[in-house]
Amino acid sequence: MPDPDKDDAMIDALLADVRRSAPSDVDPALMSRVMADAHRLQGVAAPRPVGIWTQLRDAIGGWPTWGGLAMAGCAGLWIGVAPPLAVETFAAGLIGTSETVSFFGEDEILSTEGTSDG
C-alpha cells in the first residue's frame, strides 16, 4: 500500500544523495575545448565599429539589393540608348507618335535669297 510520507522521505534522500555524489570535476580536455571555443569566437564577440557605408548598405537591404539596383540601372540605360522595337511600338501605342509640321518649305529655310540687304 502506498505510503506518501515514506515516498517523500525516499525522494528527499535520493535528491540529497545525488546532489552529494554527482561529480562536477572538469576534465582538462573539456577545459581545452572551451578555451579553443573562446579563442575562435573572440572575433564574433568583439563589437566592430560600423561605418557610414555599412549603415547605408544595411539600411537599403545589403548586397543583394545593391546588385538589383545596379542591374536595373544598366537595363534602363541600355533601353534609353538603343530601345528595342517592342519598346518603341509600345510607347507609340501608349502616347502616340510625334509628327513634325513645318510652315516653311525646306528650300525657303535654307535659301539665302531675299534675305540680304544688297
Next chain:
Amino acid sequence: MLMTEIAASLSDADLLAAYAAGDMSAAQVLSARLLPRVMGQAVRMLGDRSEAEDVAQDAMIRLWQNAARWRTGEAQVSTWLYRVVSNLCIDRLRRRARNVPLESVADPADERPDVVTDMQAKTRLMALSEALAQMPERQAQAVALRHLEGLSNPEIATIMDISVRSVESLTARGKRALAALLAPRRKELGYDDA
C-alpha cells in the same frame, strides 16, 4: 593584458566584458570559475558525464557568443547560465524520452571509472535522470534547480521567469511526480528501509 590575479577579483560580468574586449586571460579565469558548476548541474540532471560535457561546452559557447552584447546589471552571468544549462538538459531529456528505450538509458555508454565509482550512486543518478525525462519539463526544471542545485525559490523564479508562487507549486507537484515514478524502484535504489 589583464593579469590573472586581478581578473580573479573581478565579477563574472566584468570578466565577460574584458573577454569581449580581447582579453583571453579573462576567459580563462571565467571558465575556471564557472565550468565546474555548469558541469555539476548537467551531470546531476543527465546522469551521464559524456552528455554533460557536451552541454557544458555548448553553454559556454553561448556565453562567448553573447559576451559583446552583455549588459552589466541586467542579468547575472550565473543566473543566465543556470537557465541555459537547465534548458539544454531538458532538451536532451525530452529527446531521450522520445527516442530511446529506458533500458538503454539505464546503461550509459560512458563507463570511465571516474564517472561515479559507487554503483549504487550511479544507479540512483540514472534513475533520477530517467524520472526527470518523464516529468512535465517545467516541473523537472523546478525540482532540479531547487533540490539538486539548492537554489532558493526567488532565484528559481528569476531563472524560470515565473512567480515565486508558481515555483512553489511546480516543485511540490514535481516531487509528487518523482515519488510516483520512483517509489516502485525503492528496493532497487537501496531505500528499502527509508
